[in-house]
Amino acid sequence: xxxxxxxEHPYYKENCTDKSLTDEMVVEAEKKLGYKLxxxxxxxxxxxxxxxxxxxxxxxxxxxxxxxxxxxxxxxxSIGSEKDNSLFGKFGNEFWFNEWEYPRDVGVIIAxxxxxxxxxxYLDYRExxxxxxxxxxxxxxxxxxxxxxxxNSFEEFLLMLVTDEELEEV
Numbered sequence: 001x002x003x004x005x006x007x008e009h010p011y012y013k014e015n016c017t018d019k020s021l022t023d024e025m026v027v028e029a030e031k032k033l034g035y036k037l038x039x040x041x042x043x044x045x046x047x048x049x050x051x052x053x054x055x056x057x058x059x060x061x062x063x064x065x066x067x068x069x070x071x072x073x074x075x076x077x078s079i080g081s082e083k084d085n086s087l088f089g090k091f092g093n094e095f096w097f098n099e100w101e102y103p104r105d106v107g108v109i110i111a112x113x114x115x116x117x118x119x120x121x122y123l124d125y126r127e128x129x130x131x132x133x134x135x136x137x138x139x140x141x142x143x144x145x146x147x148x149x150x151x152n153s154f155e156e157f158l159l160m161l162v163t164d165e166e167l168e169e170v
Contacts, residue, residue, distance in 0.1 A: 005053055007052040012051040013051065016083055017051045017083065018049045018050050021042070021045045021078075021080075033087070033093075035123065038134060044154075045076070050079075050080075050086060056073045056164070057071065057161065057162050058150055058161055059160060061170070071119065073114070074111070087109075091112075106124055107125040109121065119139065120141070121136065124136060134153075136149075136150045136154055136157040
């Protein structure tokens with residue numbers, strides 16, 4: 001992942017982007033979380049540890065009528081604790097689990113959406129167990145924490161992201 005994939009606005013660097021990710025930080029995070037993080041997610045975070053991608057909309061043109069087909073991503077959480085919007089930061093996983101009652105036993109919340117906290121993006125380990133490749137899902141807080149699978153892997157999820165301009169063309 002190259003640097004130009006990230007939105008350069010100072011807000012994201014100040015609130016989401018933590019120090020450069022090391023292998024040691026990944027090992028420590030996995031111990032704290034109790035889950036093995038997908039390599040594609042770790043690779044993305046090694047390119048920049050948290051922030052907003054230029055391709056910040058997930059889109060599925062083949063969504064069923066009862067599924068969401070477009071989701072705006074606000075930012076990916078950094079793997080760390082120094083920034084408010086990091087896995088272990090002020091507004092990280094524990095905040096969403098404790099304050100907003102998002103389900104804890106599904107996996108790891110890795111990104112917030114443009115919904116202001118009402119939809120969160122998870123690495124979803126329910127089917128694969130804690131050491132295998134998780135799916136990516138979204139949880140809808142206002143719909144009794146209903147989940148929708150977005151992709152079968154984090155890598156597939158990344159391939160489904162589009163820019164504002166690409167979204168407008170559809």
